Amino acid sequence: MPPRTTSQRAAVRTAIETANRPLSPQEILDLARKEQPSLGIATVYRTVKAGTEDGWLVPVDLPHGPTRYEPAGKAHHHHFECTDCKSVFGVEGCPGELNALVPEGAELTDHEIILYGRCADCKSNT
Amino acid sequence: MPPRTTSQRAAVRTAIETANRPLSPQEILDLARKEQPSLGIATVYRTVKAGTEDGWLVPVDLPHGPTRYEPAGKAHHHHFECTDCKSVFGVEGCPGELNALVPEGAELTDHEIILYGRCADCKSNT
DNA sequence: CTTGAATTGCGAATCAATTATCAATAAGTT
DNA sequence: AACTTATTGATAATTGATTCGCAATTCAAG
Numbered sequence: 001m002p003p004r005t006t007s008q009r010a011a012v013r014t015a016i017e018t019a020n021r022p023l024s025p026q027e028i029l030d031l032a033r034k035e036q037p038s039l040g041i042a043t044v045y046r047t048v049k050a051g052t053e054d055g056w057l058v059p060v061d062l063p064h065g066p067t068r069y070e071p072a073g074k075a076h077h078h079h080f081e082c083t084d085c086k087s088v089f090g091v092e093g094c095p096g097e098l099n100a101l102v103p104e105g106a107e108l109t110d111h112e113i114i115l116y117g118r119c120a121d122c123k124s125n126t
Numbered sequence: 127m128p129p130r131t132t133s134q135r136a137a138v139r140t141a142i143e144t145a146n147r148p149l150s151p152q153e154i155l156d157l158a159r160k161e162q163p164s165l166g167i168a169t170v171y172r173t174v175k176a177g178t179e180d181g182w183l184v185p186v187d188l189p190h191g192p193t194r195y196e197p198a199g200k201a202h203h204h205h206f207e208c209t210d211c212k213s214v215f216g217v218e219g220c221p222g223e224l225n226a227l228v229p230e231g232a233e234l235t236d237h238e239i240i241l242y243g244r245c246a247d248c249k250s251n252t
Numbered sequence: 253c254t255t256g257a258a259t260t261g262c263g264a265a266t267c268a269a270t271t272a273t274c275a276a277t278a279a280g281t282t
Numbered sequence: 283a284a285c286t287t288a289t290t291g292a293t294a295a296t297t298g299a300t301t302c303g304c305a306a307t308t309c310a311a312g
Contacts, residue, residue, distance in 0.1 A: 004258060004309050025300085040261040045300060063187035063238070066299060080229055089229050095221035098241060103206055103215050105246030112189070112240045115224060120231030130279050130288055151270085166291040171270060192269060 003050075011036040012047040021089045022060040022068030022079070062088065062114055078112065082119035091115060129176075137162040138173040147215045148186040148194030148205070188214065188240055204238060208245035217241060 015031035016023055023031070025044045033039050048069050051057035060068040062081060068088050080089045094113065102108045141157035142149060149157070151170045159165050174195050177183035186194040188207060194214050206215045220239065228234045 002258090002310095006259065006309075008260070038261075042262075042301080043260060046259085049301095061189035063189055078227065080227075080232060080234075082232070083235065089232075091227040091229060093227050095224065098221065098239070101204065101206075101217040101219050101239075102241060102243065103217060103245065105249065106206060106208070106215075106243055107249060108241055108243040109209065110242040112242075113224070113227075114238045114240075115228060115234055116236040116238075117228065117232055117234040119229065123231065123233060128280095128288090132279075132289065134290070164291075168271080168292080169290060172289085175271095 008032075008036050008039050008043050009047050011039060012044055013051070016051075016057065016069060017071055021087060022070040024066040024068050026066070028069070060088065062112075078114065080115040080117065080119070082122055083116050084118050084122035087119055087121075089119065134158075134162050134165050134169050135173050137165060138170055139177070142177075142183070142195060143197055147213060148196040150192040150194050152192070154195070186214065188238075204240065206241040206243065206245070208248055209242055210244050210248035213245055213247075215245065 011032040012028055014035065015028050019027075019031065025041060025048060028048070029039060029041050029044045032044070048057060051069070052059055056072050057069050058072045058074075060070055060079060062068070062079060065086060070090065074090065075092075076094055077090050077092055078094060080091050081087070082089075098111055099108055137158040138154055140161065141154050145153075145157065151167060151174060154174065155165060155167050155170045158170070174183060177195070178185055182198050183195050184198045184200075186196055186205060188194070188205060191212060196216065200216065201218075202220055203216050203218055204220060206217050207213070208215075224237055225234055
């Protein structure tokens with residue numbers, strides 16, 4: 001009954017922890033298949049779901065596109081999405097005090113800042 | 127061949143311009159039906175698509191949920207989404223200089239800030 | 253090494269949002 | 283009022299993301 005350690009779960013986790021940016025299930029699959037060619041997308045979804053419940057993974061939801069996942073434990077940060085390749089990168093820092101923007105009578109509990117533009121790679125491969 | 131002015135298109139436009147917040151197609155339908163009870167969701171989607179192409183409407187894409195629409199011409203602003211009722215509200219102001227957060231070598235072209243919390247209505251109806 | 257349960261990969265199924273189809277209706281020109 | 287054609291509403295179809303069902307596989311306890 002206890003969870004088992006399998007090579008596919010290891011491959012998924014390695015892919016996520018090695019990439020230095022949030023990955024979508026499809027991106028995880030592509031990366032992890034270099035280690036585990038037979039890996040299926042369903043296993044990626046299952047692993048990512050379990051990881052989120054177990055707490056070592058954090059889902060990153062942005063407009064458009066699938067949910068991305070990054071390792072838990074990072075300091076407060078936000079994200080940059082390349083409008084070309086759709087890759088998402090974490091960005092350090094936060095402008096801070098956003099309470100001033102909140103509607104009268106409402107209560108702020110969280111926030112997300114999304115930057116859009118072209119990443120370094122896409123700029124060079126013009 | 128020219129586009130025609132119909133009561134349903136008028137109802138959709140009125141709903142959007144009357145609400146003081148971005149509306150989803152379903153919300154537009156609900157509001158516009160008070161004026162045009164026979165209105166169908168397909169017409170809302172068609173009108174909203176045309177409005178965006180014509181430039182008098184702006185789509186607001188946030189994580190989760192459908193695209194919302196608001197009248198074009200508003201000053202730079204961001205959005206607040208109620209975690210309870212899912213309503214979205216525009217919020218004035220912007221923390222400003224975000225270039226400092228952009229990844230090395232990347233180019234910033236746009237950004238969105240999303241605030242989450244409970245709106246005034248949901249707080250009172252605890 | 254056996255064996256039972258957890259896990260996997262595949263394809264079918266689901267789900268929400270949006271678009272396409274098409275016969276019936278209604279602008280607006282003449 | 284007649285007529286041409288854009289528009290509409292209902293519903294089927296599509297799309298992209300994610301989950302399910304199940305037989306085959308493989309951990310890992312004994």
